[in-house]
Amino acid sequence: MEKYIDIFINSYSGYFNYLINEILYWNWDNYFYGLVAISLVVWLLEILFPWRKNQAIFRKDFWLDLFYLIFNFFLLNLILLIAVSNISEQLINDFLSLFGLQLTSIQLFSISELPKPIALLLFFLISDFLQWNIHRLLHMVPFFWKIHKTHHSVKEMGFAAHFRYNWMEPIVYKSILYIPIILIGGVNLQDVFIVHFISIAIGHLNHANLGWDYGFLKYIFNNPKMHIWHHSKELPNKYGVNFGISLSIWDYLFKTNYIPSDGRDIELGFNGENQFPKDFIAQEFYPLKK
Numbered sequence: 001m002e003k004y005i006d007i008f009i010n011s012y013s014g015y016f017n018y019l020i021n022e023i024l025y026w027n028w029d030n031y032f033y034g035l036v037a038i039s040l041v042v043w044l045l046e047i048l049f050p051w052r053k054n055q056a057i058f059r060k061d062f063w064l065d066l067f068y069l070i071f072n073f074f075l076l077n078l079i080l081l082i083a084v085s086n087i088s089e090q091l092i093n094d095f096l097s098l099f100g101l102q103l104t105s106i107q108l109f110s111i112s113e114l115p116k117p118i119a120l121l122l123f124f125l126i127s128d129f130l131q132w133n134i135h136r137l138l139h140m141v142p143f144f145w146k147i148h149k150t151h152h153s154v155k156e157m158g159f160a161a162h163f164r165y166n167w168m169e170p171i172v173y174k175s176i177l178y179i180p181i182i183l184i185g186g187v188n189l190q191d192v193f194i195v196h197f198i199s200i201a202i203g204h205l206n207h208a209n210l211g212w213d214y215g216f217l218k219y220i221f222n223n224p225k226m227h228i229w230h231h232s233k234e235l236p237n238k239y240g241v242n243f244g245i246s247l248s249i250w251d252y253l254f255k256t257n258y259i260p261s262d263g264r265d266i267e268l269g270f271n272g273e274n275q276f277p278k279d280f281i282a283q284e285f286y287p288l289k290k
Contacts, residue, residue, distance in 0.1 A: 131173065222247060229242050
């Protein structure tokens with residue numbers, strides 16, 4: 001038990017020191033300034049090339065979404081995710097050790113042994129496909145949908161809406177992703193940084209007030225004109241459409257794509273949204289209420 005307490009405490013102190021260093025010292029793979037740079041660039045694109053021209057620069061819930069962006073990208077890791085992740089990893093290792101195994105021994109193969117460009121592309125494709133499936137589960141499983149409602153409470157789209165999600169949502173993603181990612185082996189942290197920020201840039205653009213679909217690349221990459229229909233209040237079926245995270249190809253392959261017309265002025269949200277809380281604290285605790 002003492003071992004787990006030490007892991008818990010060290011997770012907090014370790015991540016706190018890491019976060020302070022990220023803010024005080026710049027380097028090329030700095031997550032703090034990377035997020036700031038991507039957010040400012042996409043916001044500037046919204047201002048210069050707005051799709052919904054009558055939407056204010058400081059749109060509805062702009063400041064709430066900006067707080068979600070900072071909270072979910074940095075503070076949630078400090079409060080919960082790093083400690084839970086480290087303890088979970090140790091628990092799995094301890095369980096496997098009962099059978100003379102360890103995490104590395106259950107790998108099916110290691111993509112890190114491949115040439116770096118191929119390894120990164122494979123890691124990106126596999127993780128994005130897994131997240132596409134998890135995203136579908138968030139819409140299909142009632143309790144998961146209760147968690148995911150926070151993201152769909154956005155009424156006016158903008159770049160920061162990308163990070164409006166309940167604190168339980170990354171737990172769902174990380175829990176389901178954990179074993180598959182272990183089975184294929186990993187890539188080093190600097191390489192993950194590249195993949196992670198490509199995904200963040202695409203996600204910011206998907207939620208931005210931009211009317212882009214990237215031409216023929218729309219069949220590969222998720223885009224603002226496609227993703228707006230994912231947030232539509234009126235849907236063609238019970239569970240939703242356009243579940244792509246970074247890539248749209250999964251929706252086209254599995255017939256969950258839906259872009260019936262220009263979605264610039266469609267109403268966003270979900271049925272019963274009037275009963276959904278409007279403030280951050282109430283939204284965070286909403287899934288736990290009966």
